[in-house]
Amino acid sequence: xPKLSKxxxxxxxxxxxxxxxxxxxxxxxxxxxxxxxxxGVSRVSVREATKALGFLGIVDAAPRRGLSVGKVSMKRxxxxxxxxxxxxxxxxxxxIDTRIVVxxxxxxxxxxxxxxxxxxxxxxxxxxxxxxxxxxxxxWLQGEVQFHCLLVASSxxxxxxxxNDLVQVFFQKFRADFSRSRWKNGIPxxxxxxxxxxxxxxxxxxxxxxxxxxxxxxxxxxxxxKSKKSDAASASALNGRSPA
Amino acid sequence: xPKLSKxxxxxxxxxxxxxxxxxxxxxxxxxxxxxxxxxGVSRVSVREATKALGFLGIVDAAPRRGLSVGKVSMKRxxxxxxxxxxxxxxxxxxxIDTRIVVxxxxxxxxxxxxxxxxxxxxxxxxxxxxxxxxxxxxxWLQGEVQFHCLLVASSxxxxxxxxNDLVQVFFQKFRADFSRSRWKNGIPxxxxxxxxxxxxxxxxxxxxxxxxxxxxxxxxxxxxxKSKKSDAASASALNGRSPA
DNA sequence: GACGCCTAATTGTAAGACAATTATAATCGG
DNA sequence: CCGATTATAATTGTCTTACAATTAGGCGTC
Numbered sequence: 001x002p003k004l005s006k007x008x009x010x011x012x013x014x015x016x017x018x019x020x021x022x023x024x025x026x027x028x029x030x031x032x033x034x035x036x037x038x039x040g041v042s043r044v045s046v047r048e049a050t051k052a053l054g055f056l057g058i059v060d061a062a063p064r065r066g067l068s069v070g071k072v073s074m075k076r077x078x079x080x081x082x083x084x085x086x087x088x089x090x091x092x093x094x095x096i097d098t099r100i101v102v103x104x105x106x107x108x109x110x111x112x113x114x115x116x117x118x119x120x121x122x123x124x125x126x127x128x129x130x131x132x133x134x135x136x137x138x139x140w141l142q143g144e145v146q147f148h149c150l151l152v153a154s155s156x157x158x159x160x161x162x163x164n165d166l167v168q169v170f171f172q173k174f175r176a177d178f179s180r181s182r183w184k185n186g187i188p189x190x191x192x193x194x195x196x197x198x199x200x201x202x203x204x205x206x207x208x209x210x211x212x213x214x215x216x217x218x219x220x221x222x223x224x225x226k227s228k229k230s231d232a233a234s235a236s237a238l239n240g241r242s243p244a
Numbered sequence: 245x246p247k248l249s250k251x252x253x254x255x256x257x258x259x260x261x262x263x264x265x266x267x268x269x270x271x272x273x274x275x276x277x278x279x280x281x282x283x284g285v286s287r288v289s290v291r292e293a294t295k296a297l298g299f300l301g302i303v304d305a306a307p308r309r310g311l312s313v314g315k316v317s318m319k320r321x322x323x324x325x326x327x328x329x330x331x332x333x334x335x336x337x338x339x340i341d342t343r344i345v346v347x348x349x350x351x352x353x354x355x356x357x358x359x360x361x362x363x364x365x366x367x368x369x370x371x372x373x374x375x376x377x378x379x380x381x382x383x384w385l386q387g388e389v390q391f392h393c394l395l396v397a398s399s400x401x402x403x404x405x406x407x408n409d410l411v412q413v414f415f416q417k418f419r420a421d422f423s424r425s426r427w428k429n430g431i432p433x434x435x436x437x438x439x440x441x442x443x444x445x446x447x448x449x450x451x452x453x454x455x456x457x458x459x460x461x462x463x464x465x466x467x468x469x470k471s472k473k474s475d476a477a478s479a480s481a482l483n484g485r486s487p488a
Numbered sequence: 489g490a491c492g493c494c495t496a497a498t499t500g501t502a503a504g505a506c507a508a509t510t511a512t513a514a515t516c517g518g
Numbered sequence: 519c520c521g522a523t524t525a526t527a528a529t530t531g532t533c534t535t536a537c538a539a540t541t542a543g544g545c546g547t548c
Contacts, residue, residue, distance in 0.1 A: 005531070007295055019330045031498065042533045044288070047499085051251055052296035058327050063499040063540040072328045080259070080300055081316065089317050090403050098403040101349030109341065159342040162328050163407045166321055170403070250501070275529060286502045291531090307509040307530040493546080500539070508531070515524070 006041055007048035013039055014049060014059075018069060029059065029067035055080070074165035081169050095171055096217050102164050103148060103213065104206045106155030111202040113156055120154050124194045131187055140183050141175055147190055174216055186212065250285055251292035257283055258293060258303070262313060269315035273303065276311065299323070318406040325407070329414050339415055340461050346408050347392060347457065348450045350399030355446040357400055364398050368438045375431055384427055385419055391434055418460055430456065 004012070014035070023029070032050065036043045050067060053059045056077065060070040090098075114120045127150055131143040145168045152164040189212045196205040248256070258279070261267075273279070276294065280287045294311060297303040300321070304314035334342075358364045371394055375387040389412045396408040433456045440449040 007531085008299075011299070015327060015330060018327075022333075023331075025331065033498085044532065044534090048292055048295040048531095050499095051292040052299045053327075055252065055255065055296040056299075056324055056327070058324075058331075061499065062542095064497055064542050065540095066498060069331065072324075072331055074328075077300075077321075077324060080255070080297065080302065089315055094401050094403060097350075097353065097399075097401045101345065101401070101404060105345030105349055155341075157338050157341045157345070158332060159329065159334050159338060159411065160345055162325060162332075166318075166325070167403065170318075249499095277529085288501060288503090292500095294530095305530060306511095308511050308528055309509095310529060489548105491546105491548085493544105495542105495544080497542085498540085500537100502535100502537080504534090506531100506533080509529085511526105511528085513524105513526070515522100517522085518520085 006045045007052070010035070010039055010041060010045055010049035011053060014053065023069045025069050025071040027069045029069065031066045035067075074162060077166070078169050090170070092174055093217065095167065095174070096213060098167055099148075099171060099213050100210050102160060102167060103152055104209050106152050106157055106160055107197065107202045107205050107209065109155035109157060110151065111197045111200050111205070113154060114198055115200060121194060121198050124150055124154065124190075128187060128190045128194070131190070137180070141172065144175060144183070144186075145169075145172065151193075182215075186215070250289045251296070254279070254283055254285060254289055254293035255297060258297065267313045269313050271313045273311035273313065279311075318403045322406055322410045325410055326413075329410065334414075336418055337461065339411065339418070340457060342411055343392075343415065343457050344454050346404060346411060347396055348453050350396050350401055350404055351441065351446045351449050351453065353399035353401060354395065355441045355444050355449070357398060358442055359444060365438060365442050368394055368398065368434075372431060372434045372438070375434070381424070385416065388419060388427070388430075389413070389416065395437075426459075430459070 014029075017023075017029075021027075029035070030038065032043050032046050035050075036046045039046065050059050050061060054061055054070075056072070057070045058072055060068050110120070124147070127143060127147045131140065131147060134140040134143055149161070149165055149168055153161040155161070189208065193205050193208050193212065196202075196208060258273075261273075265271075267273075274282065276287050276290050279294075280290045283290065294303050294305060298305055298314070301314045301316045304312050354364070368391070371387060371391045375384065375391060378384040378387055393405070393409055393412055397405040399405070433452065437449050437452050437456070440446075440452060
């Protein structure tokens with residue numbers, strides 16, 4: 001059990017403070033000095049906590065104005081997590097499983113919302129167009145993440161979208177060694193998915209998206225074919241959901 | 245253009261340092277004092293940066309050992325996600341959608357693993373037994389979370405499990421006002437789900453689990469049948485302490 | 489009333505000191 | 519000679535104090 005340092009405790013207490021008082025972005029927090037007194041620690045410890053939270057955009061600090069609750073955005077995180085090499089945490093298979101669950105999980109809602117609001121389709125289409133025009137690999141990498149994040153965000157299930165943002169960052173390193181012909185190939189796949197969704201056929205879209213994501217698994221299998229025989233056809237799960 | 249603070253600069257430099265030297269998790273970094281001298285700032289600024297990166301698990305610090313590159317884990321990041329959740333205050337409907345996606349998403353894997361390892365069934369069964377013996381509501385609350393967390397963890401998809409842990413914690417407040425007869429009712433549901441999974445029928449289990457979770461939605465609908473589509477800032481109860 | 493200056497509150501940075509922790513070396517017992 | 523224990527020292531963790539930098543809000547002048 002890793003013993004929590006004082007600044008980490010302060011961060012946790014600050015979190016509870018924000019939750020208990022039901023503070024929302026923009027609301028004021030006590031000053032560093034007041035927090036120090038209230039929590040019974042020195043200003044240094046408070047600062048280490050607020051600074052750390054400030055890095056993430058959770059709190060916002062300015063001289064004279066003091067501290068306030070900031071707007072949490074996943075973009076801040078990605079900035080610090082852009083070290084793809086440091087993220088070798090979960091094996092590829094588990095990340096792919098995770099992606100399939102999270103991304104396909106929201107498709108029904110995406111289809112429903114598309115039916116009511118055509119602009120959702122337009123946005124996704126625009127991102128995919130941008131992807132078509134991409135020439136440099138970095139452009140594609142960025143666009144690819146953007147597309148998949150927007151897809152889940154379009155479900156309107158924001159908690160799922162937030163988690164998906166993280167997963168996409170984690171996954172980034174596996175996209176790195178993807179040949180150009182390979183990713184040019186994926187773009188019509190995107191198109192098919194959103195077109196199918198516009199028709200309301202979210203179950204078909206689920207199959208398509210699953211296959212799209214599983215491409216990474218196949219590639220991995222090929223790379224280490226020497227290992228045990230495995231069922232490459234995969235095609236495994238379409239998660240049957242939606243009980244009415 | 246937001247002016248970067250010194251500690252943020254240090255964080256950026258540290259990031260470049262890690263990238264340029266191609267450091268991997270576990271590799272040693274200079275000490276705080278050395279970094280301070282090298283970057284021409286005080287130890288305080290270095291500390292604020294390393295602390296912030298430490299929150300994300302990007303650097304790891306220990307007395308005498310010094311600083312080293314850490315490995316970012318989903319556990320670590322859920323701390324950040326928990327802030328996101330806390331500030332966002334998602335409505336019940338979205339949390340239910342999230343739960344259904346995450347919990348049912350792992351069922352296929354659970355069934356597969358159960359077939360190979362019977363102890364998975366036993367564990368789930370044990371938790372459900374404990375649930376049956378629960379008399380106090382607090383026991384039930386704890387057991388309920390434990391069951392659903394174990395269920396997802398049994399899929400072996402750890403990233404999904406980590407996220408699910410978080411969702412369960414935030415869902416707790418909605419379980420709070422659940423009558424005893426109501427939750428006694430849910431226990432056979434659990435049993436049916438794990439039994440079905442043992443048979444390998446994960447699609448049936450998906451339907452069952454979806455219904456099980458949707459009970460909360462129905463109840464919600466009933467509660468505010470009078471009040472129309474109002475977001476109705478949820479009242480009451482928060483947890484007091486941080487979830488580790 | 490509008491504009492610019494002043495002041496004070498608050499964060500930002502620094503230096504020094506000491507406590508807490510722990511890897512490594514030294515010591516001791518067998 | 520080896521294992522366990524103790525002592526040492528290096529490093530992070532925390533506190534205190536001090537001061538610089540920034541800026542919101544008040545004051546005064548026109």
